[in-house]
Amino acid sequence: PAKHQSTETFYDASRRVTSKVVCKLDERHQPISGIHYNAKGVIYQKSAYKLDGEDRIIQEVIYDAQDRLLGTKNYNYGTRNGRAVVVTVDTYDSNGNLIQTPRQSKPAKKGR
Numbered sequence: 001p002a003k004h005q006s007t008e009t010f011y012d013a014s015r016r017v018t019s020k021v022v023c024k025l026d027e028r029h030q031p032i033s034g035i036h037y038n039a040k041g042v043i044y045q046k047s048a049y050k051l052d053g054e055d056r057i058i059q060e061v062i063y064d065a066q067d068r069l070l071g072t073k074n075y076n077y078g079t080r081n082g083r084a085v086v087v088t089v090d091t092y093d094s095n096g097n098l099i100q101t102p103r104q105s106k107p108a109k110k111g112r
Contacts (some may be wrong), residue, residue, distance in 0.1 A: 030055050069094045
């Protein structure tokens, strides 16, 4: 916390590092940006985060390693079992065009 950064490391089933994200944190220790590294420690993506009044990430602007815009993700929240959860993510390409992604459907209820 003193450095205002956090590190999240991902591993495969053999416990080998697959990727890592180093986030810069604001004074409340909320993420404001992230740098994504592959297993060899090479930067492959950068992200800038926008938070709402409840400190939830509502937008992620994604860049490549050379700071070229790749796209944007907008996170939409709802409630499930009384808890705030992401219910949809709208993804846009570098030109601002919505990328259609399949929505998860609710499982059908079985009749009695």
